[in-house]
Amino acid sequence: MADSYDLAVIGSGPGGYICAIRAAQLGLSVAVVEKQPTFGGTCLNIGCIPSKALLHTSEMFETAGREFAGFGIDIAAPKLDLARMLAHKDAAVAASVAGVEYLFKKNKIDTLRGTGAIAGPGKVTVTAQPGESRVVAARTIVIATGSVSAPLAGVEIDERRIVTSTGALVLKQVPRRLAVIGAGVIGLELGSAWRRLGAEVTVIEFLDRILPGMDGEVARQVQRILTRQGMSFRLANKVAAVDGKGKALAVAVEPVAGGHGETVEADVMLVAVGRRPYTDGLGLDAVGVKRDERGRVVVDDRFQTSVAGIAAIGDAIAGPMLAHKAEDEGIAVAEIAAGKAGHVNYDVIPSVVYTAPEVAAVGRSEEELKEAGVAYRVGKFPFSANGRARAMGAKDGFVKLLADAASDRVLGCHIIGPFAGELIAEACVLMEFAGAAEDLARVCHAHPTLSEAVREAAFAAWSQPIHM
Ligand SMILES: Cc1cc2nc3c(=O)[nH]c(=O)nc-3n(C[C@H](O)[C@H](O)[C@H](O)COP(=O)(O)OP(=O)(O)OC[C@H]3O[C@@H](n4cnc5c(N)ncnc54)[C@H](O)[C@@H]3O)c2cc1C
Secondary structure (H helix, E strand, C coil): CCEEEEEEECCCCCHHHHHHHHHCCCCEEEEEEECCCCHHHHHHHHCHHHHHHHHHHHHHHHHHCCCCCHHHCCCCCCCCCHHHCCCHHHHHHHHHHHHHHHHHHHCCCCEEEEEEEEECCCEEEEEEECCCEEEEEEEECCCCCCCEECCCCCCCCCCCCCHHHHHHCCCCCCCEEEEEEEECCHHHHHHHHHCCCEEEEEEEEECCCCCCCCCCCCHHHHHHHHHHHCCCEEEEEEEEEEEEECCCEEEEEEEECCCCCCEEEECCEEECCCCEECCCCCHHHHCCCCCCCCCCCCCCCECCCCCCCCCEHHHHHHCCCCHHHHHHHHHHHHHHCCCCCCCHHHHHCCCCCCCCCCEEEEEECCCHHHCCCCCCCEEEEHHHHCCCEEEEECCEEEEEEECCCCCEEEEEEEECCHHHHHHHHHHHHHCCCCHHHHHHCCCCCCCCCCCCHHHHHHHHHHCCCCCC
């Protein structure tokens, strides 16, 4: 093990591990510091991967129970073996974290187990356990320490009955009633997964809408679909208190505007009110690395902090808390450290909600365009008019493309429907190349595919859809 590196990353989440690999590929000597027993951070261990495993298997369970008969497949009512379902999730996690370890070895990246802190510019202390530390030198230090679940004032998490997303991924039995606090992506995804397995789910949200930040029309449609699926919503409501003395939790809920409240009874309560950057204990103040009022490390457009030689990426800095945003920043920082021109285009960062149907967005929403005074055209196409969606029995949702009224350049794409998370990539590529709706409409798309709906939305924005 060396004592000195070109680049040392603190944290092995998608920001940190991708940064390390890219830097090593570019010829830098690299070390990664990680305090958890496995690599991969929130995303691989307690975030994206386990949640998507549970979402996938719970969706199959529901499909088998509710939809197979309609397709002419008669089976006995499916029985849930939750332990095996969770074992599948754990296996997906284990394979993913093992993959990162393999890639570290393959790229000759040194892994330093322990808690990292910055002892001074160019110096990282790694504490494996109290009293057992070593210091390594690094020309570039990258803070990639991610985020943790935000607390809810007055509510104590026990990860058993009152859980964060981490506890919600390992419940030993399906709660009869699940209260979800927060109608953001994590609340709706995990709420959906447990509802499909039999929980009665009530979502309590402070704002008067779900999925804040997403296009309003799309969010309203998602809420209609989730309600039809059996989820219930208390919007513009807040949790006033939680009483856990009885057998069930008594969640006191009050309208934000004031007035009569109600008590929602729940066996498990999931607190999903957001995440906050995890930047404490790194010695940042002592070294002079500035943080903003929300604890995020302040960086310039080259991801450099207020101290030369220290960069920061991912959930620990401003911007959407998304794995692929962290990854792209990791790549950019590695390239900058290797003397290249690293860059992230924040106008083209997709976001996906893995409910059924999925919801995906990239670029600007209608609300944002209106606020910015940009004249735009809307091209919309429903999946009910797409042959492949009909063949799949997946007719809910639409593709909405927003194009500049003067230039036809695509400014945003919003999809609710089957495989929306995959379909959005086409809009990302188009937007990255500053493409117009007409460009997309003129690209030949295979038939019958869901992507034809994206093309039709482009036709609708530029001229007219064919199949409407
Ligand atoms: C339930 C859930 C589902 C999610 N689903 C998605 C999704 O589908 N798609 C998506 O894009 N995003 C999703 N996210 C968000 C995504 O996980 C994060 O945006 C992403 O993990 C951020 O990456 P990061 O590298 O910045 O930090 P993290 O992944 O949080 O990694 C930080 C790492 O740093 C380590 N660390 C912290 N401090 C120290 C220290 N002092 N010394 C050593 N190591 C340290 C931590 O142990 C951790 O391993 C989800 C999150 C959750 C909770």
